[in-house]
Amino acid sequence: MTETEVNVMRQAFEAAHSILIVSHIRPDGDAIGSLIALGLALQHSGKNVQMVLSDGVPSSFRFLEGSSRVRTQPEGGFDLIAVVDCSELGRVENAPNGVLAEGIVPDINIDHHVTNTRFARINHIVEDAVATCEILTELIPALGLTITPAVANALLAGIITDTLGFRVAGMRPKTLRISADLMEAGANLHEIYRFSLLQRSFQAARYWGAGLSTLQREGRMLWAVLSVADRRAVGYSGRDDADLINVLSSIHDIDISLIFVEQTDGRVKISWRAQPGYDVSKVATQFGGGGHVAASGAEIAGSLEEVQRAVLAATRRLLQ
Numbered sequence: 001m002t003e004t005e006v007n008v009m010r011q012a013f014e015a016a017h018s019i020l021i022v023s024h025i026r027p028d029g030d031a032i033g034s035l036i037a038l039g040l041a042l043q044h045s046g047k048n049v050q051m052v053l054s055d056g057v058p059s060s061f062r063f064l065e066g067s068s069r070v071r072t073q074p075e076g077g078f079d080l081i082a083v084v085d086c087s088e089l090g091r092v093e094n095a096p097n098g099v100l101a102e103g104i105v106p107d108i109n110i111d112h113h114v115t116n117t118r119f120a121r122i123n124h125i126v127e128d129a130v131a132t133c134e135i136l137t138e139l140i141p142a143l144g145l146t147i148t149p150a151v152a153n154a155l156l157a158g159i160i161t162d163t164l165g166f167r168v169a170g171m172r173p174k175t176l177r178i179s180a181d182l183m184e185a186g187a188n189l190h191e192i193y194r195f196s197l198l199q200r201s202f203q204a205a206r207y208w209g210a211g212l213s214t215l216q217r218e219g220r221m222l223w224a225v226l227s228v229a230d231r232r233a234v235g236y237s238g239r240d241d242a243d244l245i246n247v248l249s250s251i252h253d254i255d256i257s258l259i260f261v262e263q264t265d266g267r268v269k270i271s272w273r274a275q276p277g278y279d280v281s282k283v284a285t286q287f288g289g290g291g292h293v294a295a296s297g298a299e300i301a302g303s304l305e306e307v308q309r310a311v312l313a314a315t316r317r318l319l320q
Contacts (some may be wrong), residue, residue: 018048018049019080030133030275032244082107086109153186268303280294
């Protein structure tokens with residue numbers, strides 16, 4: 001993080017009166033935590049801020065203060081548009097009710113994905129950070145903003161969920177030090193763990209059961225499938241996999257795990273997880289997706305059968 005880069009961002013935020021903050025479709029904990037933390041910090045400084053997620057905030061993150069202020073669509077005009085934790089603009093534009101109109105160039109892009117396409121006027125990408133919330137923990141004070149207890153809670157929620165409770169291979173001592181600082185600033189570690197990592201709804205548990213019943217293995221590759229019919233049958237309201245991919249990635253003697261989640265618009269969402277030595281972001285980018293070396297995703301038009309065939313073939317080539 002260069003001083004010049006921070007100064008440019010600080011000047012942009014200070015000059016703006018009305019600010020829109022957005023993140024990607026099917027938001028995870030880092031997207032939600034980044035959006036709420038930056039939004040609350042700017043509101044605390046007196047700015048007029050709209051925080052927008054096209055899919056809203058999942059129930060497991062509604063314990064965060066500020067989550068009730070997140071809208072599904074923006075209203076009015078803005079002096080500045082900031083995108084957080086999003087590797088490419090299509091993941092904002094291509095929502096069923098696109099938050100940003102096609103052709104709009106955001107002002108600021110803050111992210112940690114290695115596949116980020118640097119789509120904004122100001123791009124602050126820190127690829128070795130484990131989460132965008134880790135970047136913001138340092139950036140918010142550098143922008144002249146305050147980390148209140150509510151901001152600290154949102155930031156720690158993003159770090160904990162993106163590291164699966166400090167368990168990913170990219171963990172480093174700095175992340176633990178930052179997390180301790182956030183706890184001292186008022187973040188509630190126990191509450192974050194309970195709501196965002198441990199607690200599951202009855203519907204999500206049944207959804208896991210549907211996915212696990214499809215589990216298949218081929219050598220050191222493993223995959224499962226979740227259909228729209230599965231989602232409707234169990235009453236699960238989300239369009240994601242309810243974090244089932246993290247269960248698959250824990251299975252012994254597997255190098256790459258995948259999950260295919262059918263969407264209602266004729267597309268299929270794929271998530272990859274990999275053990276050290278494999279870069280699944282290379283496969284994801286072949287299909288217009290992206291992410292990290294060990295965890296990536298993509299969304300592809302086509303039937304479940306067609307998408308599975310193409311994606312499994314590409315993933316096999318990576319293993320070989």
